Amino acid sequence: MRLVDHADRQDRWLPAIMLGPVLVCILLLVIAPLAWGLRISLTDSRMIGLGFKDGLTFKNYLSVLSDPDTWNAVWVTIVFSGGTVLGSVLLGIAAALVLDREFWGRGIVRVLVILPWAVPHVVAALVWQWMYNPDFGVLNYGLLLLPWIDATPKWLSDPDYALLAIVLVNVWKTYPFAVLLLLAGLQTISDDLYEASAIDGAGPVRRFFDITLPGLRRVLAIVVLLLLIWSFGNFVFIFLMTQGGPAGATNALVVHIYFETFRFFRAGSAFAMGSLLLVMSIILTSIYIMILRSQEDD
Amino acid sequence: MATARLEKVTKYYPDHLAVDHIDLDIAEGEFLVLVGPSGCGKSTTLRMIAGLETISEGDIWIGDRRVNHISPRHRDVAMVFQNYALYPHMNVYMNLSYSLRLRRVAKAEIDVLVHKVAGSLHLTGLLGRKPGQLSGGQRQRVALGRAIIREPKLFLMDEPLSNLDAKLRVQTRSEITRLQRQLGVTTVYVTHDQSEAMTMGSRIAVMNNGKILQTDVPRDLYSNPANVFVAQFVGTPPMNLLTCQMDKVAGSPRLLGECVNISCPEYAAERLAEAGERFLVGFRPEDIEIAGDDPGVGFGGAVKAVEDLGHELLITVSEGSTQFIARLPPTVAERVRLGDKIGFTVNSSRLRFFDTRNEQAITVG
Numbered sequence: 001m002r003l004v005d006h007a008d009r010q011d012r013w014l015p016a017i018m019l020g021p022v023l024v025c026i027l028l029l030v031i032a033p034l035a036w037g038l039r040i041s042l043t044d045s046r047m048i049g050l051g052f053k054d055g056l057t058f059k060n061y062l063s064v065l066s067d068p069d070t071w072n073a074v075w076v077t078i079v080f081s082g083g084t085v086l087g088s089v090l091l092g093i094a095a096a097l098v099l100d101r102e103f104w105g106r107g108i109v110r111v112l113v114i115l116p117w118a119v120p121h122v123v124a125a126l127v128w129q130w131m132y133n134p135d136f137g138v139l140n141y142g143l144l145l146l147p148w149i150d151a152t153p154k155w156l157s158d159p160d161y162a163l164l165a166i167v168l169v170n171v172w173k174t175y176p177f178a179v180l181l182l183l184a185g186l187q188t189i190s191d192d193l194y195e196a197s198a199i200d201g202a203g204p205v206r207r208f209f210d211i212t213l214p215g216l217r218r219v220l221a222i223v224v225l226l227l228l229i230w231s232f233g234n235f236v237f238i239f240l241m242t243q244g245g246p247a248g249a250t251n252a253l254v255v256h257i258y259f260e261t262f263r264f265f266r267a268g269s270a271f272a273m274g275s276l277l278l279v280m281s282i283i284l285t286s287i288y289i290m291i292l293r294s295q296e297d298d
Numbered sequence: 299m300a301t302a303r304l305e306k307v308t309k310y311y312p313d314h315l316a317v318d319h320i321d322l323d324i325a326e327g328e329f330l331v332l333v334g335p336s337g338c339g340k341s342t343t344l345r346m347i348a349g350l351e352t353i354s355e356g357d358i359w360i361g362d363r364r365v366n367h368i369s370p371r372h373r374d375v376a377m378v379f380q381n382y383a384l385y386p387h388m389n390v391y392m393n394l395s396y397s398l399r400l401r402r403v404a405k406a407e408i409d410v411l412v413h414k415v416a417g418s419l420h421l422t423g424l425l426g427r428k429p430g431q432l433s434g435g436q437r438q439r440v441a442l443g444r445a446i447i448r449e450p451k452l453f454l455m456d457e458p459l460s461n462l463d464a465k466l467r468v469q470t471r472s473e474i475t476r477l478q479r480q481l482g483v484t485t486v487y488v489t490h491d492q493s494e495a496m497t498m499g500s501r502i503a504v505m506n507n508g509k510i511l512q513t514d515v516p517r518d519l520y521s522n523p524a525n526v527f528v529a530q531f532v533g534t535p536p537m538n539l540l541t542c543q544m545d546k547v548a549g550s551p552r553l554l555g556e557c558v559n560i561s562c563p564e565y566a567a568e569r570l571a572e573a574g575e576r577f578l579v580g581f582r583p584e585d586i587e588i589a590g591d592d593p594g595v596g597f598g599g600a601v602k603a604v605e606d607l608g609h610e611l612l613i614t615v616s617e618g619s620t621q622f623i624a625r626l627p628p629t630v631a632e633r634v635r636l637g638d639k640i641g642f643t644v645n646s647s648r649l650r651f652f653d654t655r656n657e658q659a660i661t662v663g
Contacts, residue, residue: 192383
C-alpha cells in the first residue's frame with residue numbers, strides 16, 4: 001500500500017514538476033508582455049514605463065484604424081508577405097524539381113541553393129544593399145549589359161521599386177526553406193504514379209499538374225503559411241535597407257510599430273497596432289494548426 | 299488488339315546485363331506470362347515494352363510499328379502495377395476516367411464507360427471513394443479497371459496479385475483470365491509465382507539471368523522442360539533430378555546411382571551413351587508409385603520425411619547425399635513409416651534426361 005501511495009503521489013506531482021518551468025517561462029516571456037502591451041494599448045502612454053494617466057481608453061485603436069499610415073502599413077505588409085510567399089514558392093518548386101533529378105554536381109548545386117538560408121540577415125542586407133547601389137551595384141551593372149535596357153532604377157530610393165527590391169531579398173533568403181520542404185515532399189511521390197500517368201497518356205506538363213502538384217499540396221500549404229507568418233513579422237531587411245522609406249513605400253506594420261514606439265514615443269498607439277498584428281498572426285497560426293490536424297486525420 | 303514482337307532485346311545497366319538478347323513473339327489475343335525468380339529481368343522486359351525503360355539493343359514491335367523510340371503515352375498500352383499506382387488524390391471515378399479525360403473523350407461517353415467498367419468489376423458503389431479508403435482487393439480492381447477502360451493494344455501486368463492475400467489472389471487470378479478472354483486483348487503478365495503462371499498463361503516464357511530459357515504452353519513446360527532450371531522452377535514440388543550413369547548388367551543397359559537402379563529404356567540407351575558418362579534422370583513426384591516387393595530395383599531409399607496434406611502425401615526419400623520426393627495418394631499412408639526402405643516404379647515414358655555439363659534436356663527417342 002505504501003508503494004502504491006508513493007506512486008500516486010508521484011503521478012500527481014510529476015506533470016506539474018515537468019511542465020512548471022516551461023509554464024513559468026511562457027508566463028514571464030509571452031503572456032506577461034502581451035498583457036502589458038494590451039494594457040499600454042489602452043492608455044495614452046507616450047513612453048513605456050512612466051505609469052498610466054487618465055484610466056483606460058479605446059482612442060488609440062480608433063485613431064490607429066482611421067490613420068491612412070496604418071492602412072498603408074497593412075498594405076505594404078500584405079504585398080511584402082504575399083510577394084515573398086509567391087516568389088519563394090515558385091522559385092522553390094522550380095529549384096526542388098531540378099534538384100530532384102540526378103545530374104553531375106547535384107551535391108554542389110544543392111549546397112548553393114540552400115546557402116542563402118545560412119547567411120545571417122544582417123550580412124544579407126548589407127550585401128544586397130551594395131548590389132542594389134545605383135552607381136556601383138552589380139545588379140544595375142548587369143542590367144546595363146542587356147542590349148534592350150538603357151536606364152536602370154534606383155532600387156532602394158525609388159518608391160516604385162523599393163518594395164520590390166526588399167521582396168526580392170526576402171525571397172532570396174527564404175526560398176531555400178521552401179526548397180528543402182518541397183524536395184522532401186517530391187521524394188514522397190511514388191515514381192509509379194508518374195509512370196502510370198505517362199502510360200495513361202499524360203505529357204510532362206500534365207504530369208506536373210496531375211501528379212506533382214497534388215502530391216505536394218500538403219507540403220505547399222505548410223510552406224505558404226509558415227512563410228506568411230514569418231514575413232508578417234520580418235523586420236530586419238526593411239529596417240536595415242530602407243527604414244520603411246522612401247515615402248513609406250516599404251513601411252510594413254512591424255517597422256511602423258517600431259518607429260511609433262522608439263522614434264515618436266507613441267507607445268499607446270504602437271501597442272494598439274501590435275495587437276492588430278497579433279490578431280492577424282493568430283488567425284494565420286490557427287489555420288496552420290488546422291491544416292496540421294487535418295493531415296493527422298488522413 | 300495487336301501482336302507484339304521482341305527481337306534480340308537487351309538491357310544493359312552500367313554494372314550488369316539485365317536482359318540478354320531475348321526474342322519473343324506474342325500472338326494476337328494471347329495471354330503470355332513471363333515468369334522467373336526475382337532479378338531475372340522479367341519486369342525490366344515488361345517495362346521496355348511499356349516504354350518506361352530505354353532499350354539498349356534490339357527492337358520491340360507492337361502490331362507492325364517499331365516502338366523503340368516511342369514514348370509510353372503513344373504506344374497505346376495499359377499497365378497494371380504491383381502496388382496499383384492509383385492516383386491518391388482522385389476518387390475511383392476520376393482514376394478510372396483519367397486516360398479518357400486526357401484523350402478528350404466526351405463527358406457523356408466517359409460516364410457510360412466508367413459505369414460499364416465499374417459494373418463488371420463490382421466497383422459501382424465505390425466510385426466516390428479515394429484509393430486510401432479502399433481495401434487491397436478493391437484497389438486492385440480499380441487498377442484493372444483503369445487498364446481495361448480504354449481498350450488498349452496491349453495489357454501489361456507487373457505482378458498485380460503479389461500484394462493480395464492468398465485467398466483473394468486465387469479469386470482475382472480467375473477474374474483476370476476471365477476479363478482477358480472476354481476482351482481478347484493481348485496481354486503480357488509478369489510474375490515470380492510459377493503456379494500463377496501455370497494457371498493463367500496461354501503460353502509461358504521462363505526467364506533466368508536475363509535470358510528466356512523456354513517458351514511453351516503450360517502443359518509442355520511441365521512435362522517437357524528444356525533444361526534443369528525449368529524442370530526445377532515449374533511445379534511444386536519440383537521435378538526430381540537424380541545423377542546416374544549407364545552400366546551393362548547381364549547384357550542389358552541399366553541406370554545406376556544413389557536412389558536409382560532402373561533398366562534403361564531401349565529407345566534412350568543409344569542417345570544417353572553419347573551424352574556422356576554421367577547425366578541426370580528426372581521425373582515428376584506424381585509419376586512414380588510404390589513397388590511391390592523389391593526395394594532395391596527402381597527408385598528407392600529410406601523414408602526421411604512424410605508430409606500429409608490430406609488429399610495427398612509428400613514423401614521425401616533419401617540415400618546417401620541424394621533425395622527425391624514422391625507424391626502419393628492418401629491410401630498408402632499406412633504403409634509408409636519413417637526410416638523404412640521403400641522402392642518405386644516409374645513408367646519409363648515419363649522419364650526425362652538432362653546433360654550434367656550444360657544442364658540442357660537430352661532428347662531421346
